[in-house]
Amino acid sequence: MKRIQNRVVLAAVITALLAGCDGGGVSVEPKTVDNSVDNSVDNSGSGSSENPCAMIESSGVQGTYESGNCRYGTDFVSASNPLTEDLYLPALSEGGAHIFDGSLFVGENFSSDADLQAAGIAKGGDGVKLEIQAGTTVAFKDNSAFMVVNRGSQVFARGTESAPITFTSETDVRGTVTADAVSQWGGMVINGFGVTNKCKYKGSIDGGDLDLEGECHVAAEGSTDDNTSYYGGDNNADNSGELSYVVVKHTGALVASGDELNGISFDAVGSGTVVNNLQAYSTFDDGIEFFGGAVDVNNYVALYVRDDSIDIDEGYRGSITNALVIQSENDGNHCIEADGIGSYEDTIDYTALINQGLNSRPMIDGLTCIVSAQKEGTHDPGAGWRLREGIYPMITNSIIVASFKADETADDGSNYCLRMESAQTRNEATSGTELALTSNIFACEDRTKTDEASFDLAAWAEDNGNQFAPISGAMSPTIGIDTNFILLDGTPAIYTVAADQQRINDAVPTVTAFERAYLGALDINGTDWTQGWTYGLHQGSRAQPLWFE
Template identity: 30%
Template sequence: MNRQHILTLAALVALAGCSSSTDGTHHSSGELVFEGDVTGSCPEFTDREVVEVSGDIDADTTWGCDTIPLLTGHVYLVEKAKLTVEDGTWVFGEKGSALIVSKGARLITKGEEMSPVVFTSSLATEERAPGDWGGVVLLGDAPINVPGGKNQIEGLAVTDPRGAYGGSDEASNCGSLEYTRIEYAGDQFSIDNELNGLTVGACGTGTKLSHIQIHMGLDDGIEFFGGTANVDHLLVTGPNDDGLDWDEGWKGTASFVVVQLHAGSGDNGIEADNLEDDNDASPRSQPTIRNITLIGSNEASSAQRGILFRRGTWGIVENAILMGFGAEAVDVRDEATVMGTQGADPKLAVKHSYFFEIGGADGENWFATEPTDGSDDDDDDGFVESDFFSDASLGNTFGTDPKLAAPYNMKAPDFSPKSTLTPGGAETAGDFNGATYVGAIDPDGDDWTTGWTKF
C-alpha cells in the first residue's frame, strides 16, 4: 500500500513560527494520511494544497485532486449551489465536521473505478475509528410521510433551516455520487439522533447513487428518510448499527448491495420502518431490494439479525443471500407491518433467497420463537415468521451453502460465489436490474467490490 503524509495547514503555520487562526479542532499529529496509488493526472499527495473548508458554500465550486479539502465543522452546500468533486480527490473531515447538501443544492462526485473520491477521517491511519467525523448528508424535496410533509434531518440542530427536507417533487435531484468511499463517519447529536455515513433525506429519482462504499461508520451505513431515490452497487462494511436503514416513506430501489457486519458491532443487515408515530402513515415505506448479500459476523452468540421489518414498512427483498447472523434471519414486528404479508400478492416479503448459518450453534434456527398469544411479548400480532417465509410460494432455500469465497473475512473479504446460485421458484416480474442470479455479485462477471474499495 502506497502511504503518503502531508502536514496540515495548522502544522505548517506552527512550523513557520506563526500563530494559527484555527479554532483548535485539528488533530494533534498535524498530518493527513493518504493511502493508495495516485492515478491519472492527479499529482502526488505531498504536492497537493490543503484547503480548509468551513461554513456555507453558496456558489458552484469544484474540488480537484490537486487540492486536499479539509472539512472543519458543519459545511453546508446552500442556495442551489453545485459542488463537484473530481476523481482521485481525497476529502478529510475533522472531529465534528460533516458535509450537508441542503435542499436545492447538489453534490456531484466523479469517482472512477481506479480513481475513487474518498471522504475520510483526518486522523492518522492507526488512530481512525467510527465517528471521527460526521459524514455526508443529502437533502431534497421528494415526499416524506411525517405530518405536514416536511422535517428536520436527525443529527443536526432542529432549528437550522439548512437541515430541512421533504416536499412534493418525486424527481428531486440531490446530485450524483459515483465510485465514492465514505469512511469512519457518524456523529451522535443526542440519543437516537445521529448522523450516518450517508444520510439521504427526501431525495428523488433525479438523484444518482452508484458504486458507494460506507466503511466503519458509527451508526448506520446508509439511511433513507422518505423520498424515491435509488441506489445500486452499494457496499457497507463494519457499521456500528445497521447496514441499510429506511423510514418515513422511502419508495426507491436498491440493487446489487453487500452489507458485512463485523464481530462485536452491528445490529441488523437491514432495519426497515415506516413511521414510528403512525405506522400506517402515507406514503408508506415500500422499496424493492434486489440482489443483496447480507453477511453477519458468524458468531453464534451474537444478537445480529439479517432483516428487521417494523413500524408499518412494506417492501420486497428478492434474490438475496443471508448468512452468519446469530439471532435470526428475519423479524417482523407490529400489526401494520404484518398486514403487508397478507393476500395472494404480499406487499412485504423475502423471495427467491438463500439462508445459511443463521441462529445459534447449529446455524439452522432461521427464525426466533416468539409468543403468539397477544401478550405484551407478542410484538407482531401473532405472526409466525417461519410459516410465512418458508412457504413454497416464496421460493426461498434454507440450509444450502451459497459457497461465497470469503464472506466473513473483515480485512480481505470476497463476497463472490464459487458457482451460480439461481433463484428458487418462479421468476419474479418487474425485473428492474436484469440479474438472474442470487446475491450481489455476478458469478460470471467482474467483482464490482474490488479495485476502488477499502477493508
C-alpha cells in the same frame, strides 16, 4: 397460490417501475467552475510554487496549501458560513486531500416556504453546486465537522473505477487510525424536496395527485443550533446531484440520545439523483439511511458498519440493486432495519396514511449479508432483516449468512435472519399484493424472531419462495469446507457460486433466482463491480483481511 400471485405481482410492479424511470437516464451536467488558483511564483526561471486549492471567488478566501494538502478554515466554509456560490474541488497530486476544519455546508438552509421562495429555490439545481473531480480525497478535522447538501443545492462527485472519490477524516489522511476506527468525522447529509411521511399530504402517490397540506420542513438528524438543516417536500423526482464511485469512511457522531450521524443520510432525496457504486466503511451508526424520498442506489458496499447497514424510514420508495453487507466479526446490528412510518408511535390512522402510499415501499434486489452472530455489539446483536412500522418491502434474490462463526446466543432469537414486527406489515404479507419476499436464502441459527404467536413467519417465508438452511454452530458456506452447505466462494468468499454448485443440506437449493441469473450481490462467474474502487475488500486496498478469510 400465494407464492405464484406474489411473483406475478412483483414482475408487474418491476416492469411498470422500469417503464416509468425515464429520469434514470438523465445526465445533468453542471457548469464547471474551476476555482483552484495558479499563484505561481518563479524566482529562478527554473522552479515554481503553486497553490492548487479552491477559492471563494466573491471573497477571495482560498485554502492553504501545505505538505501536499489543502486546508480550509471556517472563514472558507462552515455550518454558519455555507457555500453560496458554485465550487470545484480538483484532485490533488500525490494523493493530497482537501481538509476542512469545520463543516462543509453546500447552499443555505431554509426553514420556511417564504424564505425558499425569496431565494428562488424550489427544486434541486436552483441552488449551489459542488463539483468534485475523480480521484479527490475530501477530509474533515474531527467529528464535530460533517457535510450537508441543502435543499436546492447539488453535489456532483463523479469518481471512476480507477479514481474513486473518498470522504474521510484527517486522521485517516495522516495514517493515525486503526482499520475499523469510527467517529473520526461526522458524515454526509443530503437534503431534498422529496416526500416524507413526517409531513401532511392530501391525495395519494399512486393516484398522481399527492399535494402538501401546509409546509414541510423536517429537521435532519444531527441538527442542533447552527448545524440545523431541513428536508422534505412533495417532489420524489427531485435531483440532488450524483454520487458515483464514492467511498465514505470512519464516520459517526452522537449528537443527542437517538440522534446520530450516519455514513450518508439521504433525506427526502429524489429519483433524479444518481447514486452508483457507493461504499460506507467503518461507521459508528448506520451505513446509509433513507428518510423518505425515492433515490435509487446501484452497487452498494457496507463494511464494518456498527449499527444498521441499510436503514429505511419515512416512506422511502426507491430501489437498492446489488448490495454487499459485511459486518465486523464482533460488531454490527442489522443488515436491514426498515420502518414504514416515521412517526409510527404518534400516528393514529395507519390505514389512511398507507392508502395514500406514504409508507415505505422499497425494492431491494441482489443483496448479500454476511452477519456477525455476536451477542452484543456497539448497539445491538448482529441480525438480518428487521421489517416494522407498516413497511411494504419487495426483497428478492438475496442471501443472508450468519454462520461463519457460531451464534453466541443460540436459539434466543437475537441473531435472527428475519423479523416482521408490525401488524400492518404482517397483514399485507398474508393478504395483500404490495409486499413480497421471494428467491431469498437465509442461513442463521436463529431463523426468525416472533412478534405475533399466531403468525408463523418461517412457514410464510418458505411458502413464498424462500429457503432456510439448517444451521448449528459455525458452518462455513464455502466450497471445500462443508460440502453439505455451499453458497459462497472466491477470494475473498463474497461471490455466489453457480446454482448447480450450491448446496443446502447436501441438496441443490429449492430457491432459484427471480428474473436474473444469480442470487446475492456478486456472481462468481460475472463482473466483479467491487474491484478497483472499494476499500477493505481486496488485497492491495485494505488494512486487514476480512475476518472470515
